[in-house]
Amino acid sequence: MKFVDEVTIHVAAGNGGDGSASFRREKFIPYGGPDGGDGGAGGSVWLEADEGLNTLADFRHVRRYRAERGDNGMGQQRSGRSGRDTTVVVPVGTVVVEADTGEQLGDLTRHGERLLVAKGGKAGLGNQHFKSSTNRAPRQTTSGTPGEERDLRLELRVLADVGLLGMPNAGKSTLIRAVSAARPRVADYPFTTLYPNLGVVSVGPQQSFVMADIPGLIEGAAEGAGLGVRFLKHLGRTRLLLHLVDAVPADPEQDPVADAAGLAAELARFSPELAAMERWLVLNKLDMLPADEREPWKHELVEAMGWQGPVYAISGLTGEGTTALCRDVMARLEQMAAEAAGEEA
Known part of the structure; x- marks a missing residue:
């Protein structure tokens, strides 16, 4: 449907x-x-x-x-x-x-x-x-x-615990396929995701969370450019955002640092509340780099972005690093729930 x-x-x-x-x-x-x-x-x-x-x-x-x-x-x-x-x-x-x-x-x-x-x-x-x-x-x-x-x-507005945020072809659909039973469309061209996809990520017994794959954003999304602005409102339901960045873009003219900064600016223009939501940086597609170059490249990107929050390096295609990411996300969601329950009490 x-x-x-x-x-x-x-x-x-x-x-x-x-x-x-x-x-x-x-x-x-x-x-x-x-x-x-x-x-x-x-x-x-x-x-x-x-x-x-x-x-x-x-x-x-x-x-x-x-x-x-x-x-x-x-x-x-x-x-x-x-x-x-x-x-x-x-x-x-x-x-x-x-x-x-x-x-x-x-x-x-x-x-x-x-x-x-x-x-x-x-x-x-x-x-x-x-x-x-x-x-x-x-x-x-x-x-x-x-x-x-x-x-x-x-x-x-879809109900999800975690929202995936990123430019087109950042690998959001590949990641949700790797960690859940959801099967969104994946292809080697942008805008393959035309509507939000939800996947249930199981971490352990009685431990799971819902992840939402939102269509990719481009510059000017807050003013209506591209597909993502139509679905940005869905991210307001989530408790945690995973900001996916294509660490090794196929286009040599594409700059991961500029893409991350531009997407953060679009979030702020669309909704200050959304921009203030907790956001983790996830560097994707590291399988395209030799093993000995991954860690230096990760530190170089993080330093260039001036990122202060949690950082994860993964490969959605091979699944490398996704288990640790999902485990830490689950722990953070449980901590948020405990904090919310304490405030209500």
Whole structure:
């Protein structure tokens, strides 16, 4: 199924039913009085998160959702039936934004979580509510109120613990294939990854984390160039970023140091919060260097970049260094979880 991570839909709740203006009519009871029933409440529209979905592709075909209208009230104090609610199932990780105002209405991050996006109209009152000692035959009723109606923009942001960040052909897809069961497309040309891929990395018994492969970024991505800007929002869900750098680019004119600096600048332009997220440097494709040249080349690149954080040298193709990387990532994620639990306590 084609990956779709943003779509606009229209939701409309049901109107409330009108109240009834009715009078009791029975033999031998000439002055029965008002007995008009109330209308039924309109149905509401809900969104519900389902972990069985991983894309918004289904919304390409159906984009309008409406709940039932409440029935009108009837005589003999009979109320109208309330309209049925409509539940729209969306993937876990869906952010709901009102299209007209840009206001975020909710963020569905757990399976079964529900969000009310259009409230049904209130029921109208029958004339039985308006009788009094001075008004024994009221003909007043109230109409049901309209249900809410709005356009919603649904944005799917993948839920992952670790995000892979890098230029096109940095080897992100090769790495996620090496450490997980995910099988993203790999080729010797840029932009082979057209949508995020998720892989579960198993480190040991009861130890695993989810890794996200995001399409590569190029200069000007924050302003809309290339494919990666469309998916940068997915990285905001992650807790740790792995910045992959092609340490031995096939193009001699390509500079790994300049690529790393340019990508960091694009992150800062897109989101200061994303740029401030913890980021580890991963030098990839070291299998293309002789064994005795790898360590000096690694130190040279790190020094030229002025990198201060953790640094790993790996080969996604051969798997060299990936075990240590994944083990340390798992340890850091567990440390983050423990720190978060301590702060909550």
